[in-house]
Amino acid sequence: xxxxxQNPRYQVTQFGKPVTLSCSQTLNHNVMYWYQQKSSxxxxxxxxxxxxxxxxxxxxxxxxxxxxxxxxFCFLDIRSPGLGDAAMYLCATSxxxxxxxxxxxxxxxxxxxxxxx
Amino acid sequence: AQSVTQLDSQVPVFExxxxxxxxxxxxxxxxxxxxxxQYPNQGLQLLLKYLSGSTLVxxxxxxxxxxxxxxxxxxxxxxxxxxxDTAEYFCAxxxxxxxKLIFGTGTRLQVFP
Numbered sequence: 001x002x003x004x005x006q007n008p009r010y011q012v013t014q015f016g017k018p019v020t021l022s023c024s025q026t027l028n029h030n031v032m033y034w035y036q037q038k039s040s041x042x043x044x045x046x047x048x049x050x051x052x053x054x055x056x057x058x059x060x061x062x063x064x065x066x067x068x069x070x071x072x073f074c075f076l077d078i079r080s081p082g083l084g085d086a087a088m089y090l091c092a093t094s095x096x097x098x099x100x101x102x103x104x105x106x107x108x109x110x111x112x113x114x115x116x117x
Numbered sequence: 118a119q120s121v122t123q124l125d126s127q128v129p130v131f132e133x134x135x136x137x138x139x140x141x142x143x144x145x146x147x148x149x150x151x152x153x154x155q156y157p158n159q160g161l162q163l164l165l166k167y168l169s170g171s172t173l174v175x176x177x178x179x180x181x182x183x184x185x186x187x188x189x190x191x192x193x194x195x196x197x198x199x200x201x202d203t204a205e206y207f208c209a210x211x212x213x214x215x216x217k218l219i220f221g222t223g224t225r226l227q228v229f230p
Contacts, residue, residue: 004160031216042207042220043161050216090160094216104149104168104211106218108160 003027006091006109013081013116021076021112023091030096032074033106034066037088049074050096078114086116119144119210121221129227132200138193138224140182140208150191151209151218152182161207167191178202203228 004025013019023032030051035043047056049068063085065077078085092106122141130136142148149168153161165176172184182193191208208221 006160033218035220040223040225042222045217045219048216055216088158092161092218094218096216105151105163105166106161106209108153108162110160111158113158 004091004093004107004109006089006112008112009110011112011114013078013114015082015116016080019078019081019114021078021089021091021114023074023076023109024072025093025107026072027093027107028071029093029107030071031094032068033090033092033094034064034074034076035090035092036085037090037111039087043090046076081114081116083116086114088113119148119212119219121208121210121219123208123221123224125224126222127225127227129229130198131229133197135196136194136198136202136226138206138208138226140191140193140221142189142191142208142210144189144210144212147213149211149213150182150184151211152176152180152191152193153207153209153220154178155205155207155223157204164193164206198226198228200228200230202226 007022033048034046037043046060067075088111090111091109094106120143151166152164155161165174167184175181180195205223207223211218
């Protein structure tokens with residue numbers, strides 16, 4: 001059974017038109033991450049949540065926002081997508097930092113590939 | 118801040134040959150180390166992880182990695198690769214008692230028949 005689910009798998013949006021990507025998890029993990037991965041590059045951390053505590057990366061553009069209404073769901077909002085925002089967006093979850101080290105790995109969804117036209 | 122370096126962007130190898138994918142990290146504090154594999158248009162799947170203890174860790178699909186603290190390395194190895202191992206491999210680091218997971222730039226393993 002899928003544990004981290006991202007919808008949709010493929011998203012096409014128009015230049016400048018707001019778009020929302022969604023992620024849900026059945027693992028009850030405290031931490032949720034959003035990564036941006038451009039072609040042939042490493043996943044780049046945009047932000048992460050520890051419960052409702054939001055942690056933005058310093059170089060994440062203001063164009064990217066996130067919401068986490070409850071433990072299970074997390075959304076990535078791109079307010080005005082540009083051509084440079086076309087990428088694979090990966091959601092991941094993990095247990096909290098103070099938990100057992102045996103549970104430190106992150107579990108990833110299948111990703112949403114965003115195309116901007 | 119921690120960082121991860123994967124020196125080889127591409128590693129071509131013939132089927133059944135051994136392979137080593139290199140990873141070096143920098144951090145002033147203790148870290149957890151991970152290797153993930155990514156197949157085309159898929160998310161990342163954990164291969165193995167180093168938390169503490171034995172420096173040689175074994176993972177799925179016949180992969181293993183060795184943690185070397187003095188060289189700040191965590192190289193991934195497999196004694197005999199298969200065509201199906203063709204994928205992108207990412208090394209990642211997470212400082213102990215933090216939530217932030219940072220990835221290296223990735224190594225594309227291409228296995229030829």
